[in-house]
Each structure stands twice: as structure tokens, then as C-alpha cells.
Amino acid sequence: MSDFSQKLQNLMQQAGISSFKALSRQASVSEYQVLRLRQGKLEQMRLDILLKLSKALQIPLSQLLSTFLESDIEPSPVSSPQEIADLKREYERSQLQLQQQREILRQEFQQSSLQLLETLLLQWPTAAKKAQDDHQLAAVKIVPLVQNSLQKLLQAWGIEAIASVGAEIPYDPQLHQLKGGTAQPGETVIVTHLGYCQGDRLLYRATVKKL
Incomplete structure (x- = not known):
């Protein structure tokens, strides 16, 4: 040797x-x-x-x-x-060079995310203040502000929701997390919390419950 x-x-x-x-x-x-x-x-x-x-x-x-x-x-x-x-x-x-490249990528990611969240960043503080001052202000007027900004961000990242809250769908244990009890695949369940996929990759299973 x-x-x-x-x-x-x-x-x-x-x-x-x-x-x-x-x-x-x-x-x-x-x-x-x-x-x-x-x-x-x-x-x-x-x-x-x-x-x-x-x-x-x-x-x-x-x-x-x-x-x-x-x-x-x-x-x-x-x-x-x-x-x-x-x-x-x-x-x-x-x-x-690696450190500089990582920093550039981080800054580009932050910049693109800020652009997608621009409406939320600029308008949310004002909307939240109005809601604090006026307890009668309907939440339905504020929710779209958050929802639209979040939807833009998810679309930019290629993230899709699994069904929608309140939807009645066939139970799939690969995509759904059952909230208590048991259910057979294909049995109708209702969605209580969204799940998400990014392309072919499952990020979060949707939470469901039996009817």
C-alpha cells in the first residue's frame, strides 16, 4: 500500500x-x-x-x-x-463567487415575491387599521385583498390547490388527510382545509371529513 x-x-x-x-x-x-x-x-x-x-x-x-x-x-x-x-x-x-451567486439569487427571489405581494403590502395595513377602528366593517371586504395576492404568488410558483373548501369529493388517501374516523377510497368527503401540489409534487394533503 x-x-x-x-x-x-x-x-x-x-x-x-x-x-x-x-x-x-x-x-x-x-x-x-x-x-x-x-x-x-x-x-x-x-x-x-x-x-x-x-x-x-x-x-x-x-x-x-x-x-x-x-x-x-x-x-x-x-x-x-x-x-x-x-x-x-x-x-x-x-x-x-458561490456566495455572491447565492446572494444574487436570494435578492432576485425576494424582489419577485415583493412584486407579487405589492398590493397586499401597500393596502393591507390600511385595511387592517380600518377594521380595528370600525368593528362593523365586514370581513368580506378585506378577504379579497389577501386572497388575490396569495393567488398571484401561488400561480407564479406553479402551486395549485387540491379542491376547494366545502367541496364534496371522492376520498383519496394519497391526497387527503381524513379528520377523524375512517373512510374508504372513493367515499364522498368534504374539504375543510386546502392542500397544495406543485407540479407532480405533493406539498400538503387537503384535510377532509366524512359527510
Whole structure:
């Protein structure tokens, strides 16, 4: 067993990884890439592969570099301190870019959501104040304000309601949560609380009860 294989096994043991094949699966890299690391060919490996391996081994990339660039044989020019420093800088740049991309996506998501909720954000505080000042104000005048804004948001996200409150529908245990008692599939039930689907994915089952 080479010195590099032993070093890798030591790191795997600390991370609770039982075999080189298991490391390959956990890091989502090919077994060939694991073999290259065992052979001490780290300087020939792509940065994204090294990042996946360091994550699977639960160690910083800098530790992976220092561990597998140290050997008893004469280092190649690629494994010079300058190359190590360049790899570290590239890793830091990649991390910064990822953080910036996440921040941009978060801001875009917030902006699009705010646009969909604009009416609610601008008009709800006034409507709520009127309701507090005038207890005779019918709720039916306020409900559409919330309902319309919510409907716009759900449509933008591709979310659809399962039936509607008060609807009488055939019971489907895959889509419906029965509120007490038992019911047979196909038996007529009434919807008490909405459920939601997003495409083919079920988000929340609708709550139903027997007639």
C-alpha cells in the first residue's frame, strides 16, 4: 500500500468512510479520481473534484492539499509552494463567487415575491387599521385583498390547490388527510382545509371529513 493510500485511509477512518468505493459514492466522483489521489497525482486533478473529496472527508481543502502534496519523493514542479498557493486562491475565489451567486439569487427571489405581494403590502395595513377602528366593517371586504395576492404568488410558483373548501369529493388517501374516523377510497368527503401540489409534487394533503 502506497503512502498516499494510507494517508487517505486515515482521513476516511476519521470521516467514518469504510472503503475507497464508499468514498467515491459519497463524494460523487469516479473511482478513478480516488485512485489518482491514492497515487499522489493530486496536482493533476481538477479543483471541483478536490472540493468534493474534501467535503466528503470533512476536512478543509487546504488540509487535503497539504496532506497529499507532502511525500518522501522529490516533488514535481507542479507541487511547489506557489502552485499550492494558487490552488488555495482559486478555491477562495470559487467560494466567493458561490456566495455572491447565492446572494444574487436570494435578492432576485425576494424582489419577485415583493412584486407579487405589492398590493397586499401597500393596502393591507390600511385595511387592517380600518377594521380595528370600525368593528362593523365586514370581513368580506378585506378577504379579497389577501386572497388575490396569495393567488398571484401561488400561480407564479406553479402551486395549485387540491379542491376547494366545502367541496364534496371522492376520498383519496394519497391526497387527503381524513379528520377523524375512517373512510374508504372513493367515499364522498368534504374539504375543510386546502392542500397544495406543485407540479407532480405533493406539498400538503387537503384535510377532509366524512359527510
